[in-house]
Amino acid sequence: MRYRTRLCVDFNVLGENFSFLKTLVPKNEILFMVKANAYGHGMVPIVQYANKVLGIKEFGVATIEEGAYLRDSLSNCEFEVYVFSDIQLDLGVNWNIYRSRRITPVLSRLEDLKTFLENRSYNHIPLVLKYNTGMNRLGISDKDLEKSIGLLKKYNRTHISHLMSHFSSSFLSINKVKKTNNQFRVFKELKKIFRDNGITVEKSSISNSGAIEQKFGLEESHVRPGLILYGPSSLSSDFREKSLWKGKNISSLETTIISTFNVKKGDPLGYGAIPCPEDGLVGIVSIGYGDGFLSSYQGATFSFKGRPARVVGRISMDMAHILFPPSLKNDVHVGETFRIWGEDSSELLDLSDELKRIPYELFCQLSPRIPRVYNLTQ
Ligand SMILES: Cc1ncc(COP(=O)(O)O)c(C=O)c1O
Structure with a gap:
């Protein structure tokens, strides 16, 4: 497995x-x-x-x-x-x-x-x-x-x-x-x-x-x-640049794209048949509110292969819809890893700011269903 x-x-x-x-x-x-x-x-x-x-x-x-x-x-x-x-x-x-x-x-x-x-x-x-x-x-x-x-x-x-x-x-x-x-x-x-x-x-x-x-x-x-x-950093976003802290995230939260399909603006997506806001490609990722990827993540933006991707539609218990721009049509594949946050702490802080959350919450809300995998590279 x-x-x-x-x-x-x-x-x-x-x-x-x-x-x-x-x-x-x-x-x-x-x-x-x-x-x-x-x-x-x-x-x-x-x-x-x-x-x-x-x-x-x-x-x-x-x-x-x-x-x-x-x-x-x-x-x-x-x-x-x-x-x-x-x-x-x-x-x-x-x-x-x-x-x-x-x-x-x-x-x-x-x-x-x-x-x-x-x-x-x-x-x-x-x-x-x-x-x-x-x-x-x-x-x-x-x-x-x-x-x-x-x-x-x-x-x-x-x-x-x-x-x-x-x-x-x-x-x-x-x-x-x-x-x-x-x-x-x-x-x-x-x-x-x-x-x-x-x-x-x-x-x-x-x-x-x-x-x-x-x-x-x-x-x-x-x-x-x-x-x-x-x-x-734990400092408030408007003051964070003054922090003397230069740490990196010890964790990366990763999931996998388990399905993809092309969409047109207005196509209904998932529960509630929420209209897709733009043309593009939807990737279904294998994470949902049952894992701690809460419904408040709806609309959150991420970077994928250097391009913006965002959560669209309502988040399900085990899955979420990610909308990729049409320019990534041929670059998003089933089985690929989708990273929610990585080593760069500023990514996680941007995400928590966008969600109007604190980074403490983003960490603590991850459910036991998410395996913690430890690595120690030499
Ligand atoms: C009594 C006490 N000391 C220290 C800390 C650590 O705080 P921080 O995570 O902001 O460093 C906490 C966290 O809640 C706390 O309750």
């Missing part, structure tokens, strides 16, 4: 992206965000390569299930895994999962900090705290700051293993939009408050891709990149 619709993931490119990242953040440790199945690329193979070959030692996931799955799948690898969102400390049984699998919950609510400190089973798990500096999503709030310090003192905790916060707006110009600077100022004040209370902060991080692309927040011991390591 040959996979004719697939996400080809190239570890060499991940390696190149990592090397480039190190030129931007030579002094920082990397906590690589691999939640949502490594942004759709396959968490286990990505972490295995990042850990064994690139030497990355810390990874971030969203849920305890993701953390447990990662640990169980790679029990022979040495790395730390942090759970950022759905830590489920309120479910009593989970202390055992955290302890036995060496997974660290990121505590982002006062109630979770209390549970963590009260339960002696968590004693040997690093204390990792995330504070809200203005994102207003997860994070211990400033109104709970004093109480959290009180709790740390009550339980004689004089060290925070890793102090974190998260930027809400680093995809915008940090020079122009005050928000990121304000959050960073609050974060620095927070560190001082801990110091003044005799609490040592061992490691700290706040910068995600957008901040890294603008070399911001690098005074902290760690950075937490997600998107950029997979390829694309």
